[in-house]
Amino acid sequence: MNVVLGIDIGGSSTKIVGLRTDGSVISMLRVRAEDQVTSLYGALGNYLTSNRLSLNEVRRVVLTGVGASYVEGDIYGLPTCKVDEFSATGTGALALSGQSSAVVVSMGTGTAFLWASPDGIRHLCGSGIGGGTLGGLCRKLVGMERFGQIKKLAESGDLDQVDLTMKDITVHAAPTLDPDMTAANFGNLAEDATPADLAAGVINLVLQAIGTMTVLACQCCDSRTVVLTGSMTTLPQAAANFQLFEKLYGIRYIIPENATFATAIGAGLYSLKKRPEA
Numbered sequence: 135m136n137v138v139l140g141i142d143i144g145g146s147s148t149k150i151v152g153l154r155t156d157g158s159v160i161s162m163l164r165v166r167a168e169d170q171v172t173s174l175y176g177a178l179g180n181y182l183t184s185n186r187l188s189l190n191e192v193r194r195v196v197l198t199g200v201g202a203s204y205v206e207g208d209i210y211g212l213p214t215c216k217v218d219e220f221s222a223t224g225t226g227a228l229a230l231s232g233q234s235s236a237v238v239v240s241m242g243t244g245t246a247f248l249w250a251s252p253d254g255i256r257h258l259c260g261s262g263i264g265g266g267t268l269g270g271l272c273r274k275l276v277g278m279e280r281f282g283q284i285k286k287l288a289e290s291g292d293l294d295q296v297d298l299t300m301k302d303i304t305v306h307a308a309p310t311l312d313p314d315m316t317a318a319n320f321g322n323l324a325e326d327a328t329p330a331d332l333a334a335g336v337i338n339l340v341l342q343a344i345g346t347m348t349v350l351a352c353q354c355c356d357s358r359t360v361v362l363t364g365s366m367t368t369l370p371q372a373a374a375n376f377q378l379f380e381k382l383y384g385i386r387y388i389i390p391e392n393a394t395f396a397t398a399i400g401a402g403l404y405s406l407k408k409r410p411e412a
Contacts, residue, residue: 137192139181140402141174142222142395143201145243146265146281147365148173149395150181153402155193157229161185162395170201178209194409198222198401215409217401224248224255225407226400227361230390237351240397241265241364245344247351250361258351263343265366271336276329284333285369291334298322312378316342334371341366341375349383361388363396 137160142149148170152160163184165177174197182189194213197205199222208214219240227238228250235251237258243266247258265281273279278287298321301313319339324331348360366372367389376387392399 137187138402138406139178139192139195140222140398140400140405141177141195141197141199141202142219142398142401143170143174143197143199143205144397145200146269148177148199148201149398150177151395151398151402152181152185152187153399153406155406157403157406159392159399162392162398164394170204174201174205175209194405196401196405198397215405217404219397220246220248220257221255221404222401223363223397224250224400225404226396226398227363227390227393229399229403230363230392230396231361231388232390233359233361233388235357236359236361236388237348237355237357238361238363239344239348239351241344241362241366245347245364247347249351249355249357258354259347261344261347263340265340265364268336268340268366271339272333275332275336278333281365284337287330288333288337289330289370291328291330291332293331293334293338294322295324295327295331296320296322296335297338312382315378315382337369337371338375341369341372345375345379348387349379349385352383352385358384359386359388361390363390363393365394367393 136155138153140151149164151162163181192212195209198217198219202216223240224238238248238250240246244264245261249256269279272284297316298318300311300315300317
């Protein structure tokens with residue numbers, strides 16, 4: 135087997151994807167990153183063992199993500215290169231979604247907004263609101279910061295105990311506004327709001343802030359298509375939130391399968407496109 139390994143070393147986790155030379159995916163692995171370099175070597179060893187791969191079956195290792203800057207030289211003597219995170223994310227998002235062009239949103243520790251098209255990939259803007267915001271606020275509010283714990287807790291939360299909606303403040307909302315649309319995140323916080331309610335409120339705040347920024351990004355690029363990537367796409371509330379933005383603004387939101395691994399997949403694909411024979 136001739137394998138290209140795409141590895142996305144993020145701020146909170148490391149994702150590794152094995153690709154055949156035709157670009158098809160062999161398998162994917164994610165590990166929590168307590169330390170970027172340690173998690174890289176741990177993930178790589180785990181991946182090779184799990185897939186019964188030897189080092190001589192790996193054509194090259196392709197690194198991307200913020201943690202890639204901490205790695206110098208070749209890994210385990212394997213040819214190693216780096217792809218910038220924006221190029222990797224845009225390439226992976228278009229490949230997974232089947233789109234030729236789109237606004238691409240990478241929802242990681244923070245959030246990046248890109249324009250990806252046949253002409254290339256361009257960074258539009260970024261926001262400090264993302265998974266790190268979710269974890270930090272929930273650590274203070276409900277005593278949890280692990281993504282999986284927050285995700286499970288929030289499923290039983292009641293947003294009416296936290297957020298102020300349009301129907302709470304007006305009888306006749308503007309025709310373009312849904313009565314259930316949030317007027318103010320945490321604007322109706324009940325004294326007896328439960329930890330589940332608070333967790334749901336934080337998720338809603340983060341997703342809606344990102345959603346609003348996608349609308350502005352689309353206006354900047356004259357686009358009506360958004361591809362969402364990153365770990366927060368796995369939140370049950372994500373689809374419902376972006377469906378509301380779709381209804382309000384006529385934008386098509388796509389959460390492709392394996393969206394969490396878009397950057398790692400894109401790193402491998404980008405290297406195959408740029409250096410097919412190397």
